[in-house]
Amino acid sequence: MELPEPQAGPEELKVRMLAASVNPFDRKVVDGMLRSSAEHRFPMVPGTDGAGEVVGSGERIFGTFFHRPVGRGTYAEYAVVPAGNALAPLPDGLDPAVAAALPTAGMTALQLVEALGDAKSVLVVGPNGGVGSFAVQIARAAGKHVIPIGRGDSLVEADALIDLVSADRSSFEANARYAPLAFNTNYASSDSAQNFGMKGSPETLVRLASMVLDGDLSVPISRRVPLREATGVFAGHGPGKTVIIM
Numbered sequence: 001m002e003l004p005e006p007q008a009g010p011e012e013l014k015v016r017m018l019a020a021s022v023n024p025f026d027r028k029v030v031d032g033m034l035r036s037s038a039e040h041r042f043p044m045v046p047g048t049d050g051a052g053e054v055v056g057s058g059e060r061i062f063g064t065f066f067h068r069p070v071g072r073g074t075y076a077e078y079a080v081v082p083a084g085n086a087l088a089p090l091p092d093g094l095d096p097a098v099a100a101a102l103p104t105a106g107m108t109a110l111q112l113v114e115a116l117g118d119a120k121s122v123l124v125v126g127p128n129g130g131v132g133s134f135a136v137q138i139a140r141a142a143g144k145h146v147i148p149i150g151r152g153d154s155l156v157e158a159d160a161l162i163d164l165v166s167a168d169r170s171s172f173e174a175n176a177r178y179a180p181l182a183f184n185t186n187y188a189s190s191d192s193a194q195n196f197g198m199k200g201s202p203e204t205l206v207r208l209a210s211m212v213l214d215g216d217l218s219v220p221i222s223r224r225v226p227l228r229e230a231t232g233v234f235a236g237h238g239p240g241k242t243v244i245i246m
């Protein structure tokens with residue numbers, strides 16, 4: 001739908017969006033799953049991750065556009081973002097669609113792998129999605145033996161577990177029996193140390209962009225969808241990331 005251009009408030013940047021990526025968080029917002037935990041603003045524009053050009057300065061940036069209330073997101077021609085968010089310069093030579101695919105999934109994957117410490121082997125449950133596809137690559141690059149667990153695969157014992165799928169305690173606990181060190185991204189564990197929450201930072205974004213430019217991290221984009229067709233992005237996606245192109 002056509003909406004007035006958003007206006008940047010104090011400490012906010014107005015950005016002409018070039019690309020936005022789709023995260024499960026966006027679908028959860030649209031499904032109303034988070035309505036009791038955060039104020040929502042209507043008409044709602046979903047979208048947390050993106051890349052674009054700052055109106056005024058022309059600087060190209062990418063990162064997380066998360067802010068409260070929820071609903072002024074990146075699936076739009078223009079978005080506003082708090083200047084203090086996890087944002088980094090978009091390097092020359094990095095496709096804005098690739099940069100838009102990185103923030104939430106890439107930062108989560110990088111920080112999860114760092115949390116594994118010296119673990120030599122790691123099970124990754126949900127290895128083909130956004131976080132999983134990055135975590136598998138980053139863990140392998142760190143010298144770990146990665147055991148991807150797709151649908152229907154049986155778990156085996158390992159030093160660590162990254163569970164990106166379990167959404168209830170019993171499912172996660174069943175998986176966590178296979179590894180002494182276990183993390184879940186859906187807050188399904190009764191042990192808060194196992195519930196992993198990504199902490200966004202500009203430094204982490206810069207590292208991810210360098211990894212991509214150096215050829216050490218590939219960004220699997222399964223679909224590039226024009227903004228006018230973005231209503232279909234939650235209908236399921238292939239492996240990797242879906243990116244909306246403005």
Ligand SMILES: NC(=O)c1ccc[n+]([C@@H]2O[C@H](COP(=O)([O-])OP(=O)(O)OC[C@H]3O[C@@H](n4cnc5c(N)ncnc54)[C@H](OP(=O)(O)O)[C@@H]3O)[C@@H](O)[C@H]2O)c1
Pocket residue numbers: 023024025104105108125126127128129130131132149150151152164165185186187196197198199237238239240
């Ligand atoms: N806590 C945090 O900070 C944080 C940060 C980022 C993400 N998350 C959460 O972490 C989860 C994963 O995020 P994501 O971006 O990777 O999502 P995603 O791109 O949707 O990927 C999820 C993957 O899991 C696969 N999958 C679903 N059920 C499975 C099963 N039973 N066994 C094996 N694989 C299965 C899916 O395959 P299909 O395509 O076949 O369904 C998909 O490839 C989401 O719930 C997200 O909300 C949390």
